[in-house]
Amino acid sequence: MANSSTxxxxVSFFFKVFFQGLKGKADKEASFKEVSGLxxxxxxxxxxxxxxxxxxxxxxxxxxxxxxxxxxGLILDSELxxxxxxxxxxxxxxxxxxxVHLLDQFSQEGQNSKTLMSWTFHNVWPVKWEIAQFDSLSNEVAVESIELAYDYFETKKGA
Known part of the structure; x- marks a missing residue:
């Protein structure tokens, strides 16, 4: 946050999603346009x-x-x-x-963004994969939707 008393x-658009345990790697970052179900x-x-x-x-x-x-956006091949x-x-x-990490938009230039809050979901597994409809009259990106079940989540403030 900026150095002020206000x-x-x-903002809800500045976030990252990390997958822990894909192919033996500690953390694998993936970009998404939307996260819901929290x-x-x-x-x-x-x-x-x-x-x-x-x-x-x-x-x-x-x-x-x-x-x-x-x-x-649809990715043709990935570990996910x-x-x-x-x-x-x-x-x-x-x-x-x-x-899921909500990030600080006011981080200093050239530095990694600070995590304001994070949600960690435990025992996650896929239950549904879907692609948005194709429409020859639109010029939108093909969007895939991934639905994941989980046992519970923990919330943590800061990083």
């Missing part, structure tokens, strides 16, 4: 207490996480694509860790 919320929801169970009719107790049960969806195809086509899944 706080500005971070949410968590805890379910509640209602319990009726004997003799109390005014209200019901709500107790937490489990936390649900939606699938992580990544979108990018090979991992997805092996899982979906051969039903041979190798879970990975995936990290």
């Amino acid at each position: 706080y500005y919320p971070p 949410s968590a929801e805890t379910s509640a169970e209602e319990v009726i207490e004997g003799g109390v009719l005014q209200y019901r107790h709500k107790l937490p049960t489990t936390t649900k996480y939606p699938n992580l969806i990544l979108k990018r 694509r090979q991992w997805i195809e092996k899982g979906i086509n051969e039903f041979s899944f190798t879970p990975l860790m995936v990290s």
Whole structure:
């Protein structure tokens, strides 16, 4: 963030995605145009207490996480694509860790951008691959969508 006392919320377009465990490499960075599915929801169970009719107790049960969806321009061959195809086509899944890093747009020139916040997804595996429709009347880039299931995520502030 800039050296001032005024706080500005971070921009949502300055981020990176890292895959940990692709082909034995520690981190493999990949560029995406969109990341969605960063949410968590805890379910509640209602319990009726004997003799109390005014209200019901709500107790937490489990936390649900939606699938992580990544979108990018179609890449014909990559380690990520090979991992997805092996899982979906051969039903041979190798879970990975995936990290999404929200970056500081005000980093000093010539330096690596600082991570403002990161989300690390554990035991990630592919559940869906899709390509946007082809349209001969448009001049858009072919976009692929990758949907990933995971067990849970951890949030970390800074780097």
